[in-house]
Amino acid sequence: MKIGVSNLKGGVGKTTVSQNIAVCFAHLGYKTCILDTDRNQNSISWSGVRDEELPEILVVGSTDERAITKAVNKLNDSFDFVVIDGTPSLSEMTTRVILASDLLIIPILPSAHDIRAIHQFIDRYQQALEFRDDIPAYFFVNQFQGYTVQKSIRDLLLQFGLPILQTTFRERVAYVEAAVEGRGVIEWTDEKAAEEAVALTNEVLFAAEKHGFIKQEKVKV
Ligand SMILES: Nc1ncnc2c1ncn2[C@@H]1O[C@H](COP(=O)(O)OP(=O)(O)OP(=O)(O)O)[C@@H](O)[C@H]1O
Numbered sequence: 001m002k003i004g005v006s007n008l009k010g011g012v013g014k015t016t017v018s019q020n021i022a023v024c025f026a027h028l029g030y031k032t033c034i035l036d037t038d039r040n041q042n043s044i045s046w047s048g049v050r051d052e053e054l055p056e057i058l059v060v061g062s063t064d065e066r067a068i069t070k071a072v073n074k075l076n077d078s079f080d081f082v083v084i085d086g087t088p089s090l091s092e093m094t095t096r097v098i099l100a101s102d103l104l105i106i107p108i109l110p111s112a113h114d115i116r117a118i119h120q121f122i123d124r125y126q127q128a129l130e131f132r133d134d135i136p137a138y139f140f141v142n143q144f145q146g147y148t149v150q151k152s153i154r155d156l157l158l159q160f161g162l163p164i165l166q167t168t169f170r171e172r173v174a175y176v177e178a179a180v181e182g183r184g185v186i187e188w189t190d191e192k193a194a195e196e197a198v199a200l201t202n203e204v205l206f207a208a209e210k211h212g213f214i215k216q217e218k219v220k221v
């Protein structure tokens, strides 16, 4: 199954989400890889420092937008999950990533400013729907600091007509520290962060099942 993690905005958590769900999938025993589409190659560097004794996650890079669909489909033949770490570049790559995905996660930061900037991404998403009208997409609120996602933020997001995942990642240093060590937060020392990553993974698996991509009873990391 191909999961795209995309937003045209930089620094919203595309790489953090990609790495953390990939780590959870790998711990569940799924054969998992990350396709890094960003020129800064954050996920490639992350995999370079990842401890070989941890569950294996292949990370490959492809910044050639013409080659991306083929690359994703080829990986999908031999992996249970291909997680596509998106790029904030305004190139065609984002449209290609959207079209290559079975399911999309759109990380956003919960500020009105960031949310208003999403229309650019949504325009791309809607263009993609003209080619394929079955691309389920979910917003994911990252670096959240309150207790519940404020109604004003929810209302702003809902105007785009896409569902919002219940799970949020709070702003925690564990996300930064674990990434520096080539790990996901479930392989780090902050239990709260680990719980968030597990919750997100379970929600994604639930959505994957709902849309008919996987079949399973119950998920535990
Ligand atoms: N929940 C969080 N708490 C604390 N720091 C976070 C959190 N999520 C992401 N970060 C940090 O914020 C920075 C940006 O996150 P990340 O690299 O995942 O975003 P991105 O969307 O992939 O960025 P880019 O567009 O540059 O590829 C990173 O240093 C990351 O470690």
Ligand SMILES: [Mg+2]
Pocket: 014, 015, 016, 038, 042, 085, 086
């Ligand atoms: Mg990134």
